[in-house]
Amino acid sequence: MPVPTASSPEEPTAQQLKAIRELLGRVIPPAADELGRRFAAAGHELALVGGPVRDALLGRPGKDVDLTTDATPEQVLQLVEGWADAIWTIGIEFGTVGLRKGDLQLEITTYRSESYDPKSRKPEVSYGKSLTEDLARRDFAVNAMAARLPGHEFVDPFGGLGDLRRKTLRTPGRPEDSFNDDPLRMMRAARFAAQLGFTVAPEVVAAMRDMAGRIEIVSAERIRDELSKLICAPRPRAGLTLLVDTGLAEHVLPELPKLRLEIDEHHRHKDVYEHTLIVLEQAIAQEEDGPDLVLRLAALLHDIGKPKTRSFEPGGRVTFHHHEVVGAKMARHRLSALRYPKDVVADVSRLVELHLRFHGYGDGQWTDSAVRRYVRDAGHLLNRLHKLTRADCTTRNRRKAERLRRAYDDLEARIARLAAEEELAKIRPELDGNEIQQILGIKPGPLVGKAYKFLLDLRLDRGMIGKEAATAELLRWAAEQGLQPPASSS
Template identity: 85%
Template sequence: MAVPNDDLTPEQQKAIAELLRRVAPVADELGHRFADAGHELALVGGPVRDALLRRPGNDLDLTTDARPERILEIVDGWADAVWTIGIEFGTVGLRKGNYQVEITTYRSESYDPKSRKPEVLYGTSLHDDLARRDFAVNAMAARLPGHGFVDPFGGLSDLRRKLLRTPARPQDSFTDDPLRMMRAARFASQLGFAVDPAAVAAMRDMAARIEIVSAERVRDELSKLLCGSDPRHGLALLVGTGLAAHMLPELPKLRLEIDEHHRHKDVYEHSLIVLEQAIAQEEDGPDLVLRLAALLHDIGKPKTRSFEDGGRVTFHHHEVVGAQMTKVRLTALRYPKDIVSDVSRLVELHLRFHGYGTGEWTDSAVRRYVRDAGDLLPRLHKLTRADCTTRNKRKAANLARTYDDLERRIARLSAEEELSKIRPELDGNEIQAVLGIKPGPAVGKAYKFLLDLRLDQGPIGKEAATAELLRWAREQGMDRSS
C-alpha cells in the first residue's frame, strides 16, 4: 500500500493508504478489470482530497481513457446497478455494495459563448485530464490498481496552505466552465480555504459570465455552499467578486448605505449573522430551508425603505414583499416547489412574533400563530430567535424570555388541544347535512367560518358549533333550501 511520492508526509501517505485499503474491494477490482481490458483507471478528485483532509466518504470518482460505451462493457455483470444519466458528458454511474461510483472518460470541456451546455471533448492522458479540473486540490489522483500517487499541479502544497488555485490560468479555467467561480465560493464554505488572489481577480473580471450557466447548476452550487460549515465565507466571496449580482442580486442589495442622517443596521451584515445564529440551532445537520430563510428573510427591506422625521428608517411590510421576492428568486433558480413554498412562508412569518409584545396575545392569537406556521413551526422558532442580533444584552435577554414564554404557551395549548391538528368541529359532510346543501363554494365558506370559530374560542363541542353554524347561515341569507 506504499505511496511512491516523496512529497507526501508520513501522515498523508497513511491517509492515502487507508483510503485505498478501505475501497480496495471495489477500486482494485475495477482497476484490474480495466487493466485487463487494456485501459487506465485512477481514483481522482474529491475522494483523494478528502482522504488527505481526513474527511471520510463513500462516493468514488474515477477517471479512465476508456470511452463511455467501453466502460459499460467492462462493468457489465460486475456492478450491482448502472445508470447512464451523465453519459453524454462522458460519465457512467454505478453502485457496488455501499459505494456510489462515477467513472468519467478523460475529457476537456468548454462553453460556447451563446450556449448553456458545455461541449465535451475526450482525451487520452491522465495528466491532461487533471489539467482541466477546477482546482489543484482536486487535480490529484491515485492510479489503480497500482496505487501510484499523481500530483502534477501542486495540490498537496495547496492543501497544506489551505488554498484554492486553478491548475491552468484562472481566466482560461473560468472561460472553459464559468461555474468554477461558484465552486470556488462553495469550497471556501465547505473546506474553509482561501481563494488564490489571481483567481479572485479573474472572478471579479468575469462575473457576468456566470449567466451562461444553467439555473439548475447554479442552484446546486448555491445549496452546497449554504450547507457548508462556513457559508458566510463563501457568500462574502460571491458578493465581493460581483457574482452574486448575477445569480442572487437581492443579497448585495442588502448593503444599504448608512450615513449620519439615516442610521440603521447594516442589513447585509445582519442577515449573515442571522444565518450563523440559525445554523447554531440546527440539531440534525444542515437544514437548507432554514438557511435560505435566514439569508433571505430581510430581502424586502431595500424595496420598502422609507425615511421619517428625525432620521428614523422604516421598512413597513418588508416581510410580505420579501416573501414574494423570495418566491420569484428561488423559482428562477429552479428550486423545488416545496422548498420555494416553505422558505417564502418563513420569510412572510418571521416578524409575526414581534406582535406578541410582552405576552399580550390571546390564546386565539397563539392558536393562529401555530396554525399559520403549520409544519414550519420548529423552523420558525429557530428563525425568530436567530433574528435577534442586537448588541444590547438586556434587550436580547428580554426577547429570549418573551419567546420562551410564547413557546411555553404553545406547548400548553398543544397538550390541551393538539394545535397542529386543529380542524373545525364539523367536517364537510356534517356541514352539508346541517345546512342541507350540496358540495360547492358554500361548504368552503362554512368550513372557514367554523375554523375561525375554533381558533378564536377553542373546543366548544359539536352541539355549540352546529348552533353557531346555523346562526351564521341565517346571517348569510342561507337556509336549508339554498
C-alpha cells in the same frame, strides 16, 4: 490522517509518498482495485480522482468513488459488462458511465477536456489522452490529484498536496482559462471556501471578479445546486461574502448585495447585510439534525424586502413597513427562477412572510386566540419559525435581547400548554363538511367552504365549545347569510 507536510509541495518526500499510498490503500474500496486490475488486463488505465483523493488526505469521510480512464465510454461498457451488478448511461454523452457493485456505486469518466461556447449553456466534450491532461482541466489543484489503480500510485502534477497544507484554492492553470471552460467553477470556489475553510488565491479572486458575468450562461439548475451546497456548508458566510465581493451574487442572488444599504450620519440603522449573515449563523446554531436548507434560505432571504420598502421618517428614523410581505414575494420569485422545488419555494417564502409576526406579541398580550392563529398560520413550519424568530434577534443591547428571549420563551410555553390541551397542530372545526351540509341542508359547493371557514375562525377564537354550541353558532351564521336550514336543524 493529517495532510503530510512537504518541504516542496510539488515534490513530496519518499516517506510522505509511502504514507500517502498506505492511506489511500485503506480508504480505496477493494472493488475499485478489482476494477483497476480488470482495466489493466485490457491495456487501459484507471485512477481514483478528484474529491475522493482530496478528502482522503484531509481525513474527511467520503462516499463518492470517481474514476477516470483512457478507455472510451463504449470500451468502459464492454469492460464492466458481467462484472457490475447494474449499469446506467445517463451521463454517457459527457463521457461518464455509472455502475454499482454490491453496495458500492462508482462513476467512470473518460479522460476529457470540456469548454463552453460563449453562447452555450452546455459544455463541449472532447476526450483526452493522458491522466495529466485530464487533471489539467480540473477545477482546482486540490481536486487535480489522483491515485492510479490498482497500485495506488499518487499523482499530483499541479501541487494540490501543497495547497491542502496551505488551505489554498488555486486552479491547475490560469484561472481565466479554467473559468472560461466552465464558469460554474467560480461558484465552486465560493462553495469550497465555505465547505473546507480554504482561502481562495488572489489571482483566482481577481479572475472571478473580472469574469462574474460569464456565470449567466450556466443553467439555473446547476447554479441552484452549487448555491445549495454552499448554503449548507459549515461556513456559508465565507462563501456568500466571496460571491458578493466578486460581483457573482449580482448575477445569481442579486437580492443579497442589495442589502448593503447606505448608512450615513443622518439615517442610522442596522447594516442589513451584516445582520442577515449573523441571523444565518444564529439559525445554523439551532439546527438539530444537520443542515436545514429551508431554514438557511429563509434566514438568508428574510430581510430582502427592506431595500424596496425603506422610508426615511422625520428625525432621521428609518422604517421598512411591510418588508416581510414584499420579501416573501421576492423570495418566491428568486427561488422559482433558480428552479427550486415548489415545496421549498412555498416553505421559504412563508417563513419570510411570518418572521415578524412574533413582534406583535409584546409582553405576552396576545389572547389564546392569537396564539392559536400563530400556530395555525405556521403549520408544519412552526419549529423552523421558532428558530428563525430567535435567530433574528441580533441586537447588542443585552437588556433588549433578554426581554425578547423571555417573551419568546413565554410564547413557546403558551403554545405548548395550548397544544397539550387542544392539539393545536390538528386544529379543525368541530363540525366537518358532511355535518355542515346536513345541518344547513345544502349540497357540496362554495357555501360549504364559507361555513367551514366560519367554524374554523370560531374554533381559533374560542377553542373547543362542543358540537351543540358549534351547531347553534352555525345556524346563527346561516340566518345572517339569509339561509333557511331544514326544520329538523332549528
